[in-house]
Amino acid sequence: MTTLSDLEAQATRRAPAFGEHAHILCDNLVRIYKTEGVEVVALQGLDLLIEKGELIAIVGASGSGKSTLLNVLSGLDVPTAGLARVAGMDLLSMTAKDRLRYRRSVVGFIWQQTARNLLPYLTARENVMLPMKLAGKKAGRDRADELLDLLGVADCAPRRPGQMSGGEQQRVAIAVALANSPEVILADEPTGELDSDTSEEVFGALRRANRELGVTAVIVTHDPLVSEQVDRTVGIRDGRTSSETLRRTSEDGDVIAEEYAVLDRVGRLQLPRDFTNALAMERRVRLELERDHIGVWPAGAGEENGD
Amino acid sequence: MNVWQLVKVHRAAALVLALLALSASLLLAALPRGFETAYDEAVHGMLRDVSAQQTDLDVTARPLSAEALIGNPADFETRYAEFAKHLPRDLREAVVPLGQGTSHFSAKTTGTPVDTRLDGSKGASHEYVDFAWVPAAADRVTWVEGTPPGPSSTLARVPGHPELRNLKVIEIGLVTEARDKMKIDAGAVLLLGNSYPVVARVTGIYEVDDPADRFWEHNYEVTRAIIRPIPGDTESEWLTTGLVSDEGLASLDERRELSYSWVYGLDRDAVSAADSGAMIAQVDDYSRILTDLAGGPYSSMFTTLRYELVTGLDLVLTDFLSVLRTAETLLYLLLGGLAVVSIGVLALAVQLLTERMRxxxxxxxxxxxxxxxxxxxxxxVIALAVLPATLLGYGLSYLVPGPATLVGHLVPVVLTLTTVLFAVGRLALAHRRPLKDTRADVVSARSSPRRVALEVLVVLLGLGGAYLLRSRGVASDAQELGADPFLMLAPAGLALAAGILTLRLYPLPLRLFTRIAGRRPGAVPFLGLTLAARSRGGAALPVLILLPALAVSVFGALVSGAIGDTQSRAAWQDVGASARVERSAEIPEDVVARVEALPGVNSVVRAGKGNVQVGIGGLRATVLSIDLKDYRELVAGSPLTVPDPPRGLGIPALMSKTLTPYKELEIGWHTRMKVRNMGRLDELPGLSFPGENLIVMPFDGPKRAGLRTYTNILLIDGDVDRATLERTVGLNDAEIETYATSLVDVRDTPLTGAITLAFTIATVAMGVYALIAVIVALVIGAADRTKALSFLRTLGLSQQQARTLTVLEVAPLIVLTAVAGLALGLVLPLVLGPGLDLSAFAGLAVTDFPLTFTTPALLAAGLTAVSILGAFAHATAGRRVTTALRVGESS
Incomplete structure (x- = not known):
């Protein structure tokens, strides 16, 4: 039986804010590039929640806003509006000093182009030690070797990028991103330039880092090899999250993937274009609340049903 | 990060930067040294051209009472040392010690008339023989007759002068010319002085060893017998001065017009241009010190000696300073232009290196x-590339002879600082924010109002500065040291303003061309012009380099042209024809015939010249008899103008301004003749001096007066050199001038040479810098261009078309900048006109800058061609765009 005091407590207790406990939180994130006479809206109200230690993939067509999102999350770009928080740090209100600290100790970043991740004239070990030196830490040669070992490229330590294969370069790049023990690593199509075997190795390295170091990993990718192996895949369309695919392993060992549409906080939903095309849904649909689901009917068809 | 490693990785760009820094540092540090050397040579030359009397410091005093007399040579020496002690520092260092050069002391009398010759010899009715005690002369003369003078003695009675008793006899020696012309031989005894008479006995005759020794310029009177016309009298008077012995000094007393002199000879080569300002002030100081030495201005002028400084040094140096200021202005203008251009190129190289490191x-x-x-x-990284290079350049500048200059010392510091600060600014701007608010792949951003306002301000300041300079002129006080800073700033501001205007306006004509190109079939011109009209940001530096480079070069060409023209005019005015032979006596007919027959001589005009008394008023005039019509034909094509010949009855003549009131004048030239004033002519360059009275009559003027024609001047047209002419004429007393030698005289002065050389060096250097600027600008944009071209290659662009496209992309900017630079260079003389007095270099006042378009236009065309060739070379030799874009690659 609920007492009055229970009710009172229930009333005064604040409901948990949206994604309060999430490790990465984007709420209604907007990024507009202003150019002469034209505004390019790269992100238009994107919502995203990622828990600590999660390994997720972000997929989407070219120009959907994936890279902008990653740039925002890495602190390389500043959103125009909305809320973006990573490991408790508000990305919109950071000062230059905060931003530097954020980049030094909170996030690590991996670009698609293997050449862009590493300085060509430094050895793998020196490349890994560089972020530590930049952060003013004592350059940990041991830690560099340890990381390279963890990612399976220990033998590359004294080599320069030019003397390594693409896969090795990307794995060294992951080691560089992990050098300052970040909480989050962000990878922009890390396997984009690699063949499938090498991609497997690189993705394996990322997953190992995620599992063994407990780092939250966000991977933007086109590569089905990657997107089909993560627990969760977030799809982005027109600057918004549109779908999520969750994967779980069934009792008999098969991977079951279920695709969900994303329902945002105000109840908006993006219907997959295939679905709407198939039923020729345009402009208006009719919704009906049933006991355990909501039915969506094309406007015309619903009217017929009603007859 | 390891800086050295970065330098090593980007060594090519770093090397370009280092080489540019080295050349800039070397040029900017070495040129002022060269200038200083030229200035010093100029001041030495100027001091050499005037007499020792003008340059040396002569301390004089006149004893007015017996107490003030100095009868002892040792006392002279003591005072010499005493005065030397008070010489201000720079002057003390510049004078030569006693006994060397022109340093010496003397005591001399003036205006002592010869009353009678007691030995019975006959002389002219007006004779003067003075005494001079010049101990330093003893080593410079050779006694050819008799003995040197000895101590004085006394003559108890003077024959024929019963009233004179116990007269002092001073022994003197005379120069050979006095013996030959005044007929005073060794052994002659002269009674001198109308009041306080004294007797002079000539013991010997001497010859001056080296008449060219500058020492004699102070003691001219003891080397010559001088004849001087007496005003208002038909007779002349003779003057000479005899040397007396040390013992004779005591006999020179205040009853003669006696003066003492201590001469501090100037070592001309010890005077530097930099010290000349201080020296002028020190001459003034020294003059005051000497007044004080005598006990101040209020001491009795009778009992003590009052010292006075006689020198023209301050005036000579003041003249020099005014010349120097013009030279400095020109050269600093040049140096400023060069500095701006080289710093611009350095900035471009910094941009290249920072782009590479980006x-x-x-x-x-x-x-x-x-x-x-x-x-x-x-x-x-930048500092590592620049600093050693600038220091090396600075070190190398010491190989150029000349004193170290402040500007030279500052060069490495300023260059390194500017370059590094530019790099700091660029890097800070590029990496300040994580990502820019705009995306580079969309249209260029519109300029912020703040930037537009700033640019408008700069343009207004540039134009305002130029206007102010034009209306105000330059601070022209020669005493004020250093160049007028405003004069340096105004052209720089104007160049900046022109640069901004060019950058802002150049897309406008381009759009027109693009529209025309768009209608024509070829795609490449249209594409190239479109790219050119769109290129932004990176274009600013090449414009700011090319524009001043060309402006300074064009300005230099104009200045050199103006100087050259005026020098040529000065030489014409000096000679009056291609060549001139002049003599005071008549030139014999056979000589005229020989000259006329010389190969290379086109024609000869004869003229007669004399100096005559006009009327009886003591007014004198130069009179010329010449056929002006023939003379005009002779000098046709030269800058000389000749008036119409006078026409009329009798002897018509043209006369100068002061003679205009007279309708008719009687002159005594060969005979008494009357000339009629038919018009005005103030000067005939080469034949008369400006300011003197001039009468020009027809060549047959004397014939019309009943005599015959006279020829003592030959004016020659043709190509004949002076030596040949001298040989042909064969008269020792004929003065021969040719245009060529006269031109060499005005042209070959150290400052003129320095200015011409400096402009040449600067023009070449700036041309090279402009070329480098274009290439570096192209290299900076090479990556983007390669992307664009590889994309176009997929659409079917040929290799050749790709090359043309690259050239077309930069050519419009270069051409338009060249036009702007040419215009600025042509305007600069107008802006600086009142501030620049080039007369010192030209031998005449440079009245106007003739706007000769040929040289400047050639310069502009040359620079443009060189720059475009650079672009072409880059397009050809640079990385070839061999591959078309492949599928899957992003452009």
């Missing part, structure tokens, strides 16, 4: 480097 620095920044770390690293 990827590495961006990565480092993304990996957690603070802005400070990024900027420090980048700036250190």
């Amino acid at each position: 990827t590495a620095l961006s990565l480092v920044r993304a990996r957690g480097a603070s802005l400070g770390q990024v900027v420090r690293t980048g700036a250190a």
Whole structure:
């Protein structure tokens, strides 16, 4: 039986804010590039929640806003509006000093182009030690070797990028991103330039880092090899999250993937274009609340049903 | 990050930067040294051209009472040392010690008339023989007759002068010319002085060893017998001065017009241009010190000696300073232009290197480097490339002879600082924010109102400065040292304003061309012009380099042209024809015939010249008899103008301004003749001097007066050199001038040479810099261009078309900048006109800058061609765009 005091407590207790406990939180994130006479809206109200230690993939067509999102999350770009928080740090209100600290100790970043991740004239070990030196830490040669070992490229330590294969370069790049023990690593199509075997190795390295170091990993990718192996895949369309695919392993060992549409906080939903095309849904649909689901009917068809 | 490693990786760009820094440092540090040497040579030359009397410091005093007399040579020496002690520092260092050069002391009398010759010899009715005690002369003369003078004695009675008793006899020696012309032989005894008479006995006759010794310029009177016309009298008077012995000094007393002199000879080569300002002030100071030495201005002028400084040094140096200021102005203008251009090229090279480092620095920044770390690293790389190079350039500048200058010392510091600061600014701007608010792949951003306002301000300041300079002129006080800073700033501001206007306006004509090109079939011109009209940001530096480079070169060409023209005019005015033979006596007919027959001589005009008394008023005039019509034909094509010949009855003549009141004048030239004033002519260059009275009559004027024609001047047209002419004429007393030698005289002065050389060096250097600027600008944009071209290659662009496209992309900017630079260079003389007095270099006042378009236009065309060739070379020799874009690659 609920007492009055229970009710009172229930009333005064604040409901948990949206994604309060999430490790990465984007709420209604907007990024507009202003150019002469034209505004390019790269992100238009994107919502995203990622828990600590999660390994997720972000997929989407070219120009959907994936890279902008990653740039925002890495602190390389500043959103125009909305809320973006990573490991408790508000990305919109950071000062230059905060931003530097954020980049030094909170996030690590991996670009698609293997050449862009590493300085060509430094050895793998020196490349890994560089972020530590930049952060003013004592350059940990041991830690560099340890990381390279963890990612399976220990033998590359004294080599320069030019003397390594693409896969090795990307794995060294992951080691560089992990050098300052970040909480989050962000990878922009890390396997984009690699063949499938090498991609497997690189993705394996990322997953190992995620599992063994407990780092939250966000991977933007086109590569089905990657997107089909993560627990969760977030799809982005027109600057918004549109779908999520969750994967779980069934009792008999098969991977079951279920695709969900994303329902945002105000109840908006993006219907997959295939679905709407198939039923020729345009402009208006009719919704009906049933006991355990909501039915969506094309406007015309619903009217017929009603007859 | 390891800076050295970055330098090593980007060694090509770093090397370009280092080489540019080296050349800039060397040029900017060495040129002022060269200038200083030229200035010094100029001051030495100027001091050499005037007499020792003008340059040396002569301390004089006149004893007015017996107490003030100095009868002892040792006392002279003591005072010499005493005065030397008070010489201000720079002067003391510049004078030669006693006994060397022109340093000496003397005591001399003036205006002592010869009353009678007691030995019975006959002389002219007006004779003067003075005494001079010049101990330093003893080593400079040779006694050819008799003995040197000895101590004085006394003559108890003077024959024929019963009233004179116990007269002092002073022994003197005379120069050979006095013996030959005044007929005073060794052994002659002269009664001198109308009041306080004294007797002079000539013991010997001497010859001056080296008449060219500058020592004699102070003691001219003891080397010559001088004849001087007496005003208002038909007779002349003779003057000479005899040397007396040391013992004779005591006999020179205040009853003669006696003066003492201590001469401090100037070592001309010890005077430097830099010290001349201080020296002028020190001459003034020294003059005051000497007054004080005598006990101040209020001491009794009778009992003590009052010292006075006689020198023209301050005036000569003041003249020099005014010449120097013009030279400095020109050269600093040049140096300023060169500095702007070289700093611009350095900035471009810095841009190249920072662009090359951009990827590495961006990565480092993304990996957690603070802005400070990024900027420090980048700036250190720049400094590592620039500093050793500038220091080396500065060191190498010491190979150029000349004194060290402040500007030279500042060069490496300023160059390194500017370059590094530019790099710091660029890096800070590039890496300050994580990502820019705009995306580079969309249309260029519109300029912020703040920037537009700033540019408008700069343009207004540039134009305002030029206007002020034009209306105000330059501070022309020669005493004021250093160049007028405003004069330096105004052209720089004007160049900046012109640069901004060019950058803002050049897309306008381009759009027109693009529209025309768009209608024509070929795609390449249209594409190239479109790219040119769109290129932004990176274009600013090449414009700011090319424009001043061309402006200064064009300005230099105009200045050289103006100087050259005026020098030529000065030489014509000096000679009056291609060549001139002049003699005071008549030139014999056979000589005229020989000259006329010389190969290369086209024609000869004869003229007669004399100096005559006009009327009876003591007015004198130069009279010329010449056929002006023939003379005009002779000098046709030269800058000389000749008036119409006078026409009329009797002897018509043209006369100068002062003679205009007279309708008719009687002159005594060969005979008494009457000339009728038919018009005005103030000067005939080469034949008369400006300011003197001039009468020009027809060549047959004397014939019309009943005599015959006279020829003592030959004016020659043709190509004949002076030596040949001298040989042909064969008369020792004929004065021969040719245009060529006269031109060499005005042209070959150290300052003129320095200015011409400096302009040449600067023009070449700026041309090279402009070429480098274009190439570096192209290299900076090479990556983007390669992307664009590889995309166009997929659409079917040929290799040749790609090359043309590259050239077309930069050519419009170069051509338009060249036009702007040419215009600015042509305007600069107008702006600086009142501030620049080039007469010192030209031998005449440079009245106007003739706007000769040929040289400047050639310069502009040359620079444009060189720059475009650079672009073409880059397009041809640069990385070839061999591959078309492949599927899957992003452009």
